[in-house]
Amino acid sequence: MPLIHVAQLCKTYQVPEREAGLGAALRSLVRRKTRAVKAVDAISFDIDAGEVVGFLGPNGAGKTTTLKMLSGLLHPTGGAASVLGFQPQRREAAFLRQITLVMGNRNQLQWDIPALDSFELNRTIYALPAAEFRRTRDEYIALMEVGDLVRKPVRNLSLGERMKMELIGALLHRPQVLFLDEPTLGLDVTMQRRLRAFVAEYNRRTGATVLLTSHYMADVEALCKRVLVIHHGRLLYDGGLSGLAERFAAYKTIGVTLDADTAGAVAWDAYGEVVERDGAHVRLRVPKAETARMTAQLLADQPVIDLTVEDPPIEDVIERVFAAGTAEASHA
Amino acid sequence: MRNLLAFYWQTMKTAVIIEFQYATAQYFYMIGMVAEPVIYLVVWTTIAASQGGVVGGYTAGQFAAYYIVWTLVRNMNIVFTPYGWEWRIREGQLSGMLLRPLHPLHMDVAWFAGWKVVVIVLWLPIAAVLALAFRPELNPTPLEMVVFFFSLWGAYLIRTMLLWLLGLITFWTTRVSALYELYFALELLLSGRLVPMGLMPAWVQTASSLLPFKWAFQFPIEALVADLTPAQLLGGLGLQALWILAGLAGVQIVWRAAVRQYSAVGG
Numbered sequence: 001m002p003l004i005h006v007a008q009l010c011k012t013y014q015v016p017e018r019e020a021g022l023g024a025a026l027r028s029l030v031r032r033k034t035r036a037v038k039a040v041d042a043i044s045f046d047i048d049a050g051e052v053v054g055f056l057g058p059n060g061a062g063k064t065t066t067l068k069m070l071s072g073l074l075h076p077t078g079g080a081a082s083v084l085g086f087q088p089q090r091r092e093a094a095f096l097r098q099i100t101l102v103m104g105n106r107n108q109l110q111w112d113i114p115a116l117d118s119f120e121l122n123r124t125i126y127a128l129p130a131a132e133f134r135r136t137r138d139e140y141i142a143l144m145e146v147g148d149l150v151r152k153p154v155r156n157l158s159l160g161e162r163m164k165m166e167l168i169g170a171l172l173h174r175p176q177v178l179f180l181d182e183p184t185l186g187l188d189v190t191m192q193r194r195l196r197a198f199v200a201e202y203n204r205r206t207g208a209t210v211l212l213t214s215h216y217m218a219d220v221e222a223l224c225k226r227v228l229v230i231h232h233g234r235l236l237y238d239g240g241l242s243g244l245a246e247r248f249a250a251y252k253t254i255g256v257t258l259d260a261d262t263a264g265a266v267a268w269d270a271y272g273e274v275v276e277r278d279g280a281h282v283r284l285r286v287p288k289a290e291t292a293r294m295t296a297q298l299l300a301d302q303p304v305i306d307l308t309v310e311d312p313p314i315e316d317v318i319e320r321v322f323a324a325g326t327a328e329a330s331h332a
Numbered sequence: 333m334r335n336l337l338a339f340y341w342q343t344m345k346t347a348v349i350i351e352f353q354y355a356t357a358q359y360f361y362m363i364g365m366v367a368e369p370v371i372y373l374v375v376w377t378t379i380a381a382s383q384g385g386v387v388g389g390y391t392a393g394q395f396a397a398y399y400i401v402w403t404l405v406r407n408m409n410i411v412f413t414p415y416g417w418e419w420r421i422r423e424g425q426l427s428g429m430l431l432r433p434l435h436p437l438h439m440d441v442a443w444f445a446g447w448k449v450v451v452i453v454l455w456l457p458i459a460a461v462l463a464l465a466f467r468p469e470l471n472p473t474p475l476e477m478v479v480f481f482f483s484l485w486g487a488y489l490i491r492t493m494l495l496w497l498l499g500l501i502t503f504w505t506t507r508v509s510a511l512y513e514l515y516f517a518l519e520l521l522l523s524g525r526l527v528p529m530g531l532m533p534a535w536v537q538t539a540s541s542l543l544p545f546k547w548a549f550q551f552p553i554e555a556l557v558a559d560l561t562p563a564q565l566l567g568g569l570g571l572q573a574l575w576i577l578a579g580l581a582g583v584q585i586v587w588r589a590a591v592r593q594y595s596a597v598g599g
Contacts (some may be wrong), residue, residue, distance in 0.1 A: 013595060075592050091591070093433035101431055112350045124342040127335035189434050230468050266391040 002046035003177065003209050004070065010078030011040040011233075015200035025212040031114045035168055038045060039065040041233035050208040052203055058322050062233040063213040064103075067179045069319040070211070071101040083177060100175040104185030109154045110221060115165040119172060130249060131167050133172065140168045143198055147188060160191035167195065171202060178202075179211040184219055196222045217314045222318075231323050236321055248321045252291045254284045256298060259280070259308040280305075285312075335471070340442045341433065355454070362454055365406065369399040372526070387539070388531040393469030397557045398528055400462045401470075405552050407451045408484045409491040412440045414512040417499035430591070432575070437583060438492060441492055449489065472556050479565040483552040484571035486532025490548040492586075495578025503590035524550025543576045 012248075016287055017035045018028040040062040047053055057063045062204035067277040068074040070081055072088035072095065081088055086095035123133045141147050144164045156161060167183065180199065184192040202209055203223075214220055218226060220241065227244060237244060254272065260280040268274045271294050272284035286294045291309060298304060311317070351358060376399075377392040385391055390398070420426045429436040462468075472480065480569070498515055501508045518525050522536070523545035529537050540546045551568045554560055 064386055068427070071431060073430055074594065089592075096431060096433040099431075101425075101427075103424070106424045106428065108425075110346065110350065112353055113346065117346055117349065121342055124335070124339040125434055127338075296559065 001085075003049040004045075004047040004211070005082040006066075006070070007044050007081075008042045008047070008079035009040055009066070009067060009076055009081050010042055011062075011074060011326045012077045012130045013037045013039055014136070017275065024134075024207035038233050040069070041134035042077075042229065043235040045228055045234070045235065045238050047209060047211065049209055050203070051226060052200075052212065052223050054227040055211055055230065056124070056220065056318055057213075057230040061230045062183050063230055066230070067101060067181050067211065067213065069101055071179050072096065073101070097173060099179065100170040100173075101179040102170045102181065102183050107154075107162065107166065109162070109165055109169055111155045114151045115157075115169065115300055118154070118165075118248055119150075119169055122169055122172050128173060130150055132143075136172055136174060137168070140171065140198075142195045143201060144168060144194070158270065160187045163195065164189060164198075165197065174206060176206070178208055178209050178210045178212075180210060180214075182214055183212070184214060184216055192216060192218065194256065199223060212271060212329070218316070221314060229318070230272075231322050233304055241314070244321070245314065245317045249288065249312050249317050250320070251285050251287050251312060253263045253310045253312055254286055254291070254295060254298070255281065255306075255308040256302070256304060258282065258304060259303055262303060268301060335463055336438070339438065340572070342566060343439065343442035345448030347443045348449050349452040351447050353394050353427055355450070359448060362407065362451070362458060366458060369402045369406070370462070371407070372402075373399040377466070386594065388528075388530065390530070391469060393467060394557065396462075396466035397468035397470040398553055400459055400466065400468050401553045401556050402457050402525070403458065404452070404461070405484065405487060405549060407455060408448055409487045409548055410447075410539040411444055411492040411495050412497055412499065413486065414499040414502060417502040418507055418509070421502055430594070435587075436555070437496060437587075438490075440496070441489070444488070444492070445485075470557065474542060475562060475565060476556055476560070479569060480552055480556040483555045483572060484570055486512075486569060486576065487548040489576045490544055490579060492584055493576060494544060497582050498578065500586045500590045503593045519545045519549075522546065523548065524553065544579070547575050549574050563591075 013036070015037050016028075016033045017033050018024045043062075043066065054065050065074065070083055070088055072091040075089045078244060084095060084098055088095065089318075092133050096221070109115055110121070118136055119133075122128075128136075132305050133237070141150060146161065146168070149157060149161050150165070157165065161185065171178070178199070183199070184190055184304035186197050187195065199210060199212075200223055202208060209225070212223060214221065225240060227237065227239070227241050228235060229244070237247070239247075253275070257280055258266070263280045263282060266282075268277075268282055268284065272290075274282060274284040275285050284294075295307065295309060298307065373395055376387060376390070376395045379393045380387045380390065380395060387395075397421075420429075426436070429439060432439075494515075495512075498508060498512060501511060512537070522529075522543055523542045528542050529546060529550055540550075547568070551572065555565055555568065
């Protein structure tokens, strides 16, 4: 039995709609128009215990709505979901004690007091035994290296420092399932890396299941072997991160290094589309099916010093998936 | 139950810590709030003086006692308002509360109860100044003082339930301020806040007894100021308990429907 089971899950919002202007505003008093917007459209997937899964999609794709349904904040309009054997929308205390939802742009800690006081409040909310709570709290503080920050009022912390505290606060009850919605949003690279390392360590130590959304591919690449790609509320891909490039990338990148004089004289367009040129080094975009032939031809025609064949950056692949999804949707 | 008490204790402590950080702001807020009863007091004592010292059975000293106790009751029955609900939903704060394994009502009751501790401490010097200025007639019995204490908290809980019910409408409408203004007008007239109910027409007094507003405002004042019989005092506490239970039942019913309706627009 998977830890998270989602079957044909749907969420439709009734969104009020009217034209701009005073006349339309007055008309809407008499006759209010609404439009049904399918935020999540019959998605299905299973996640096993201990998996760390990336949930990818452009803004408005339905990622956050799905996380909110799985954490019990929203009632689905169709389909079914089960997390840890619970129906999330029933919001039973035993369920809520075992999950957490962290949203990168939301602050749940008390603004005016040190995070330590907020952690203490969380201890009583989750009825954690004092000794266990202190052990967990101190472990996280050490892991995050925030010992000198926990006594400052939260309002005096930087965004990254606050996010660290939010994450500690959200994990004090040692949840088995983590829903992380853009946890690194707006953070600098160092802080992103620290938060990623913390989540990875938490997963390693506790065997918790993680479903993570992020627009930073570095988060996904560092943490997730498996990704779900959603667009316009529909699941476009469910599988390994490496398989994503295999399936959706239509091209590969060949990096070639010649000596500088020779490189300047080569008609590179004959081998592929030049995407970067830096003296003796050239990067070519080549259709996937042509990669082997072009590589052989380059080696036969030119005095190659070095040659690499790479999949395109994962951001490019994702972009391509979304573009394919849009085209598919526009033909539906 | 022990866990719940630990939560209440910790939340109240946290509220006290936070509110004392802003003690000066609190004080100015309370002093501003005193302006309202002082105006009522000056008006009624002037009228009493012009009518031989008594209006509707109230002497100037009784008016003073009524409105000085009023200031404490008013502060004690400040609760989470529907404006707060609008903010809570818009800013995504409610989502955080819904993820906790504890009903958000507990959070509000405990938080504002902690705040009351700060209010009482800050109120004492204000009451002393008002007492020196207006010379209240106040001779409570021990029973009246005990009933006053419990009725203060009863009033607080009644108003919490009523404004929670009103606030829950926000789940459907996102904005509920207009309805709150209507509620506020009714409360002003029927609770004893504007005028002691004894000065109102008989039919208004009857209506007021059948509605919850009076039990969240005038009853605690009268428990200390008026000469109510033990039966009236204990009966009043009983009616407060009934209104609290009715409010709680209403909150439970509406809450279930409201949560289904919740769209987490603010995150």
